[in-house]
Amino acid sequence: MATPAIASDALTKSYGTRTVVDDFTFRVNPGEVYALVGPNGAGKTTVIRLVAGLAFPTSGEVRILGEDPQQTPSVRRELGAVVEAPAAFYPYLTGRANLRLHADLAGGVERGRIDEVLRLMELHDAADRKVGVYSLGMRQRLGVAAAILTRPKVLILDEPASGMDPLSLHLVHSVLRKSAEEGTAVLLSTHHLDEVVAYCTRVAILEEGVLIDEVNLFDRRERFRMRVTDLSCGVRALEAQPELVTHATIRGTELVFIPRTHEDLGSVSGVLAAAGVGVLEMNRDVFDLRAYYRERVSAERARRTGVAPATNDSGYGGAA
């Protein structure tokens, strides 16, 4: 099995008696986008800083490309990161000079790369202005430019789109998506659930430093739901066809399944018809991460405090 780009095992961080990250284990593989979501104070930033090697775990370990970033600083050549919101730069230097400084510290980048990332982040017109006069959104975009400057294999970003207008937000997310498509492993913390659901591979929901759920959004995006005449019989029929369907289950009054390919959808209807199950309606299963997140966090708080959540209207019933 290939080495994960980021591997965290039983990661725990405590300050005195207060544990801010508790026994957090996760993996991010090359080409994956892994998002940390959770309420303010859930421990997302601490996880980011632990993984980036800026903070020391109380127990557990972190590996970047198989190496401990504290013991092997050279592995940071393969790491790009934004850990401050807004991204921090020397205000008396221009955007270009700040990037040149980052390039020098990283051991250099190829000729033209600085201009390339400035253009990519739509900052080429402001490149020779001092960062001190940049807007919040421009600094954030410069942060992403610095992070991708060395074509890293691992990107770690804490709230990369914080304070951005919708166009900049779209730009940043499209750059991250493209980086992942080129094989970069991306770990980010965010509150922008709608953007995350469009391209993240997996989402970890944190609450009070504890991982309460990890949702595979790749599977979620490929799900379909059907109203059928016989749910139990339909599930049995699909489960007997692993070459067509990777997953089939009952959710409420519907049958939910994941086809191996979209071309298999017609065959799925055929399998059900052969089993005597009538298909009344079939739709792509649109996953509402916002509602799911709200429900899972509320349920976790209720479990911890013993007070029942006020409402539970997401329809997910606590099942991932």
Add this chain to the structure above:
Amino acid sequence: MISTLLRMEFAKIWRLTSVRFGLALLLVFPLLWAYAPGIFEVYGFFLVSGFQVPALSLLSSMQFLLPLLVAISAAELLGTEISNGTLPTILLRPVTRPNWLAAKLIVIAIYPFVMLLVFLLASLAAGIPFGFGGFFGGTGLGEAGLLGQGMLTPGAALGEVVRGYLLAALALVPIGMLALLFTVVFMNAAGGALATLASLIFMQLLVVFPAIEPFLLTTQLNAYAAPGSEVAWVVALIALYGALFAALAVVLFERKDF
């Protein structure tokens, strides 16, 4: 890598407000002494040579002003990185923490020499009206003080002044290191500078313990007047203080969470 870091740090320290303010102050300060109307009433002597102005400048600033300027600049050099948020950003690059802090320590160790070079040149410039020929008396930085031991040639006078300024600059180095150490501890410039000043004031009070007085850091601030036979000892003690504070800063910095 270390050369890149040093280049960065030299550029940064020059941009610090405290450094620019301090150097501007040191350019003006000697004029006050060179032309102070009440100098005879207060100190009982007249300036007879331009070589005495550097001594007056140093004697009047070594106990408080110069340590203050060094402490604030050293604390600000790290403190601005913390307040700007650039510290974690730089540490994400393949730079080891000891290397990064070492670059700052080297720049802070060099800064007092630059500062006192400016101070010396400004003092000599302020002394131009008094002339730089041979004179009867002392520079104030030699073993015989301002009274001297007879005729002093220009070369000998300049030698005394340069020696005194070099020793004074050296004595300020551990104060910069101490300020950096406290900034690492408190993680802000104000805390670092204030803790350094508080420590120096506390040490000055410890003169009531005569047995430890020769070993105090604050005692070494008078290194510029050390007799030739004691220079090696004084330099060794200053180096020990500097190395101790620098090593502690590196050790603490290595284990800090950012």
